[in-house]
Amino acid sequence: MSQYIHHVPGRIRVRSNAFRCYGEKAETARRQLLAMDGVRHVEIKPRAASIIVQYDPESLSRPELFGMLEELGCMAATRRDSTHVRKIGETFGKALVGAVMQKAVEQSARTLVGVLV
DSSP: OOEEEEEETTEEEEEEHHHHHOHHHHHHHHHHHHTSTTEEEEEEETTTTEEEEEEOTTTSOHHHHHHHHHHTTSSOOOOOOHHHHHHHHHHHHHHHHHHHHHHHHHHHHHHHHHHHO
16 A cells, blocks of 8 residues: 655644545544544545644554554554664665755756856
8 A cells, every 4th residue: 555644743634545446444433533533623635635633742642543543454564673763764865865965966067157258
């Protein structure tokens, strides 16, 4: 399942193909999430294929909410190992260094052309 997760305490948005293809599945998830203590509001956006859950972080923990979303089939199981996080950091670092190097080369080329002209 392809998905995107954005989370800040009190609000989570999950974009998943499951909501585009399975309208009834999303509606069932909405009802079950609203039945949980601490969930304030659930909004399904079929065109964006996403679900937004507003909740009280004092009453409902992120692991509990993620667990329910996983159980309902709204999102794939989240990885909890540090290896995954480390690999993401390494990939981001390499991309950032690559972008900086590319800008430096571009600037050097512009300067060289400016001197020659």
